Every structure is written in structure tokens, then in C-alpha cells.
Amino acid sequence: MSREALTRWERALERWQNALVSKALHHEPVELLDALRRTCDEHAVVCSENRVIVPNAYEVELDEPVYEELMRHRGGTLGEALAEDLTRHGERNGYEWAGPLAVRVTSAMRPPDxxxxxxxxxxPHIRADAFGAAD
Incomplete structure (x- = not known):
């Protein structure tokens, strides 16, 4: 399979995943996924020409009613789905995670907007000197 065909297939899979999350969230999931990707991009540390380190621990707080509905429908798999999307984003951009990637989804009382x-x-266990050049 050519790289172009694989990329089209990956985009189709992402659209399907976005539609699935949209049904569960009753929102446009692209905003949430974009916020997660943007957070990753904004915290990237360029260590060398070929090495960019990004955070590996993400916290997503959802409005309590949305969180409760998702837990009813998806159980604990939402964090895994968001981590999979973030993994693909990191691969596309050549990012290296600061450690094992984890996305934790919690509920919080948020204003309606x-x-x-x-x-x-x-x-926390990642030290600053871990961002040194790769061997």
C-alpha cells in the first residue's frame, strides 16, 4: 500500500473516530481533539534538529453531565481513544514522548460555555536532563 493511500485511510479512520466521539459527546469532538493536539504542540521542546520532546501526561476535564454520559456509553475507553489520536498526531509530527503516554479523563464543574x-x-518522574541529545 502506498504512503498516500495509507494517509487517506488514516484520515478516513480519524473522521470515523471523530464522528463516533461526536455522537457520544453531543458536541463537535474536533474542538476537543484539536485542543489536545494544540496542548501537545505548544509544549514541544526542541532538543536538536531531529529530536522534539512533548509532554506524555494529559488531563482532560469534561463538564460533569458530559463526563457521566460518556462513562455510561464508553466506560473507561475515552482516555485510550484520545491517547490513540494523540499518538498518531505525534507520529505525523515526529515527536518523542517524555515517557509513556497517558490521557486521563475526569469530570469537573465547568461553566456552560x-x-x-x-x-x-x-x-513528575521525568528529569530535565532526560531532554538531552539522543545517542
Whole structure:
């Protein structure tokens, strides 16, 4: 399979996944996925020409009613689905994770105009000198 055909297939799979998450969220999931990707991009650390380190721990806070509905329909798999999307984003951009990637989804009381909040950081056990040049 050519790289172009694979890329088209990946985009089709992402559209299908976005539609599935949209049905579960009753929102446009692209905004949430974009916020997660943007958080990753904004916290990228360029270590060398060929090495860009990004946070590996992400926290997604959802409005409590949305969170409860998702847990009813998806159980604990939402964080895994978001991590899979973020993994593909990292691969497309040549990112290296600061450690094992984890996306934690929690509920929070949010104002109605703010259905979610996304934060990303390296896991606490990652030291600054771990960002040195690769061997």
C-alpha cells in the first residue's frame, strides 16, 4: 500500500473516530481533539534538529453531565481513544514522548460555555536532563 493511500485511510479512520466521539459527546469532538493536539504542540521542546520532546501526561476535564454520559456509553475507553489520536498526531509530527503516554479523563464543574479543559505536562518522574541529545 502506498504512503498516500495509507494517509487517506488514516484520515478516513480519524473522521470515523471523530464522528463516533461526536455522537457520544453531543458536541463537535474536533474542538476537543484539536485542543489536545494544540496542548501537545505548544509544549514541544526542541532538543536538536531531529529530536522534539512533548509532554506524555494529559488531563482532560469534561463538564460533569458530559463526563457521566460518556462513562455510561464508553466506560473507561475515552482516555485510550484520545491517547490513540494523540499518538498518531505525534507520529505525523515526529515527536518523542517524555515517557509513556497517558490521557486521563475526569469530570469537573465547568461553566456552560467551557465544556472541557486540557492540560499537558511531563510525568513528575521525568528529569530535565532526560531532554538531552539522543545517542
Amino acid at each position: 467551557e465544556p472541557y479543559r486540557v492540560a499537558g505536562s511531563p510525568m
